[in-house]
Amino acid sequence: MGAHEFSIPASDLDAGGKQVRFPVRAAWIRGALEGTEVAQGGSDGVLDVRLSKSGNDVVVRGRLTAELTVPCARCLEPALIVVNEPVSALAVPASELRPSVAAEKEGEDLPARDPEMIGYDGETLVLDDLVRDELLLAVPMIPLCSEGCPGISPAISSESAQSAVDPRLRPLLQLKKSPM
Secondary structure (H helix, E strand, C coil): CCCCCCCEHHHHHCCCCCCEEEEEEHHHHHCCCCCCEECCCCCCCCEEEEEEECCCEEEEEEEEHHHCCCCCCCCCCCEEEEEHHHEEEEEHHHHHHCHHHHHHHHCCCCCCCCCEEEEEEECCCCCCHHHHHHHHHHCCCCCCCCCCCCCCCCCCCHHHHHHHHCCHHHHHHHHHHHCC
């Protein structure tokens, strides 16, 4: 993917905040989720966020809505997933996220990074990775096309079952069917 879809200059932000509404286009979803079983499910989505700056840090709060399709865990038919998730992150300059060179050389254990912190270059805030992650996290572990999905059921009639049986085993099948 070339240009960033969800970017805003940090110079446009202040402590008062700015409401921004980005369309989450179907083409972007296809490209961002390429290589996964998740696909775009219908109309374009929306990323509606409020961005406010405090020093060099930017607070991101809002909502992501979109429609995705994934294979049903039971029958493998497309299952529609409606994404309507809150988005919350703290964007800090990327230099603050990197461990110090001295710590790396000494082999010190690095502190765990807060999952709600994202890095930016100090000039442009890019939310593409955040949106992709939120879309993937919104997909349930066991997606179903419907709660009553029976799953894959082979439709084999008794006649086709007999023809599917190895001819050498047909006498045993006859014994099984005969009353005792």
